[in-house]
Amino acid sequence: MRSIICLISCKDKEGVISKITDFIQTNKGNIISLHQYVDRENGMFFMRIKWSVKTLKLSIDEIRLLFKNLLHHDPNSKINLFKNSDRPNMAIMCSKDKHCLMDILSRHKLSEFNIEIPLIISNHKSVESIAKLFNIPFYYFNLKENNKKDVEDSQIELMKKYNIDFISLARYMQILSPNFVSKFLNNIINIHHSFLPAFIGAKPYHAAFKRGVKIIGATTHYVTSELDAGPIITQSIIDISHEYGVEELVKKGRELEKSSLSKAIMLHSERRILVYNSKTIIFE
Amino acid sequence: MRSIICLISCKDKEGVISKITDFIQTNKGNIISLHQYVDRENGMFFMRIKWSVKTLKLSIDEIRLLFKNLLHHDPNSKINLFKNSDRPNMAIMCSKDKHCLMDILSRHKLSEFNIEIPLIISNHKSVESIAKLFNIPFYYFNLKENNKKDVEDSQIELMKKYNIDFISLARYMQILSPNFVSKFLNNIINIHHSFLPAFIGAKPYHAAFKRGVKIIGATTHYVTSELDAGPIITQSIIDISHEYGVEELVKKGRELEKSSLSKAIMLHSERRILVYNSKTIIFE
Amino acid sequence: MRSIICLISCKDKEGVISKITDFIQTNKGNIISLHQYVDRENGMFFMRIKWSVKTLKLSIDEIRLLFKNLLHHDPNSKINLFKNSDRPNMAIMCSKDKHCLMDILSRHKLSEFNIEIPLIISNHKSVESIAKLFNIPFYYFNLKENNKKDVEDSQIELMKKYNIDFISLARYMQILSPNFVSKFLNNIINIHHSFLPAFIGAKPYHAAFKRGVKIIGATTHYVTSELDAGPIITQSIIDISHEYGVEELVKKGRELEKSSLSKAIMLHSERRILVYNSKTIIFE
């Protein structure tokens, strides 16, 4: 049995569910899951539907064309189709903090994700030992004041070479240029160590300590050209007390950061996320 | 605009979604939400679909008949249809602990539920003051060793008189007879003050204290003839520590009990719960 | 048996615990609980100690004087002593949203708090029905553009008349003047319907919806002259999804608001909170 996942965004016209499910039934497909959401404010319809077929008579491209016909070639519509057997290629970029990287690679080693990880990029040489541990190609870039554009160009080349589908910033403490970001729109996942929109930017744990908050959080989001303002994927928090100094916040925060980022990678790789108007629709 | 909610359980044949959504589209209905679940183990399909119509051309009974036709009168199928404007009648039964009762009535007073509460039944006279506060008819039954059957018969009469759809046991410390239960199958919600199946029966906080657990919980479930074994609706817990004596567990537990019970009442009254094989399917 | 609670803040000199516990032992007291915290950054020591005595040979004032002697009359030290039998007087101020008010009064009715509630103040007449339900004196103030000072003066008079110890703003949608605030420093508890410092000011649920966050929160804090910037007491959150419109956020948020505010009232009334440098130390 093979399975196919389809993500659809389109104007909310009546009948999309009925048309798509009718197509699947007619083609002897068996619906495994169907999630839909109507954004009434914007008059938009979103759906994730997964079905299995014994033999794939139509190619993905042919199905896409048929679905476009069903939606009358609405220019606002987006149709994304994936075979479950397609494992996306994810690059990891990280700086010196290794807990998120370690968590991703540990899960990858135990086959928890349905992805390939062809390379790890870092601006810190110390990360190489972890990459080696898990036998993944590692690229070090010595970022300086004046070489950011060159470095990013080389990184983009690498992404092409390895056929990268999406990127995880596993505590990558560099701001990517709008050019870089535009190459991977809604395909770069960042983990920010606060409950956004609170404590945007550098040193959120220090800011949280200073404000005397009673919770700390972590937020994963797609990177856009505006700092920490991209569509939010996941947010999680833990309770803290006055007893936590900055060092303890950093330590406790690591737990949130790594589990949040791995959760976001899971959701993205399973094609559960749609982006519309700087917000995410997530079908869990 | 009027809205209709339909709950369907049937054998998992291909095409149910397509047939139902097609019907709604043809009848100028607008789907507000659709949730479906396939139980592959048992080959069963479950759906909750809510749609709005400008004018209701067909009666609920006519729609039910049409849906039955669409499902080829499968004897395993169940179709429940409700108009959103139908407010179910809920009875409350409680003993001397008043926190759950108070929570339900407070929410009712602030119109948080879409229900009517025509009566409160208790085996403790002290509850009457709360019933009076919220101006709800109160019935006291003096339960003794030998009058249980008579009392239940009178209670069942009352339920008929007030046209009761479902019952909340808001810390009602009496075991209902199989006869009583059978009259309201899957329509009696109980709150048990532990995370079931742990600590079944009396004094769960004492048992939790003795075992030295680090969480305590509350479970809402539909009442069946087997004690604390009915289909679970909600479960919630809080962390505790060695510092909590039984008295503190009781106090903390109240928070869980009342919020869990009110949550279950909300889910039930919004027709979000299906029961199959002693388990619930809940479409939130 | 009577019990006494002492809250101490002072410079972190060695020996405070030993001196205080020695005093209690010498005076035949029995320590019920002792919590202490050292803020190393600021060199400050904080303690909450509760003990019981069979007969109170020394008055609270005499104990205070003795403790001041033990701390060598350090001008930075603060010593607050309370008899457990002293029930503080709490005023409630609220606007038209009634869920927090209802929650507080329901708990009060069931004797969950160790407080008195001598009066309720509102700028909305509709609140009076709830005050009457629970038989608590109600004062309505018709706030206009130009009468804020007069209204506050009258309110302060009322607080004096009723011997008010602290105030709960149970969704009071007015900003109190610095003059009012100064009269009840660290004794006015506000509930703000976001996880501060995110979404300060008006309409936080609308802002949360717009940003597309995946959690919403509630924060209780002591009111200071700066809006939503006072020392935080409690913060709590719930997970939300793209399916929640503003109306659902408001509805779900109510649960957080009322439980958070009641929790803060409990902590404050049990003398568990110390304030230092715009942050709280809470001994639970």
Added chain:
Amino acid sequence: MRSIICLISCKDKEGVISKITDFIQTNKGNIISLHQYVDRENGMFFMRIKWSVKTLKLSIDEIRLLFKNLLHHDPNSKINLFKNSDRPNMAIMCSKDKHCLMDILSRHKLSEFNIEIPLIISNHKSVESIAKLFNIPFYYFNLKENNKKDVEDSQIELMKKYNIDFISLARYMQILSPNFVSKFLNNIINIHHSFLPAFIGAKPYHAAFKRGVKIIGATTHYVTSELDAGPIITQSIIDISHEYGVEELVKKGRELEKSSLSKAIMLHSERRILVYNSKTIIFE
């Protein structure tokens, strides 16, 4: 600066806190943290106190003797003293599931624990690859129906050889004999994949699925001779829905299991746990 941790259990006589803190002050120690708890039901007093000294004038043994004097050699008292610089030796025993093992070793690699891990023992050869990855000695035991005693004897020998202080059962699917357990009383931490006391024994996820619970949990506890009945250290849960089949429960449960076990290892290695009457007192 060196720091010392002392765990004390004794009869609840007045004055213990004052005596111990007085000793520390007299010896120029600086109290870093003090947590105490009185079990009124059993008349027992428990304390964890941590202090720092510039130079350690007295040996740990000398301090122990002095403290015993302060407690008048009460035979019910227990005094455990540790230098912070003492890193305990932890052995890991596991079967074929690798997620807990991987989590522990990843954290160890990133120096999150203050422990040494001298060896890993397994009844599955497949675990060796993970042990090798992190360069830790690995011992395989081919457990059969009739060699359990011999295997355990060899394992106990290994524990002696490596000077093991405590053992983590990282999903070790074998029941240890009372003899083995008695050698490491309150020093063997097990992770059980349910919220105990529910679903004791084998296949708890299957049992949870069958019962239709809405939460699943994980429990860490010290191993005793009675199955899954030892003193509970941590418990954690996640919400689930009807959509989770057994496979998804197993997958989601892994997250709980590994974080719970690592949390328990952290608490144990930081000497935060006291055991009394089959329950734990944990000073976080």
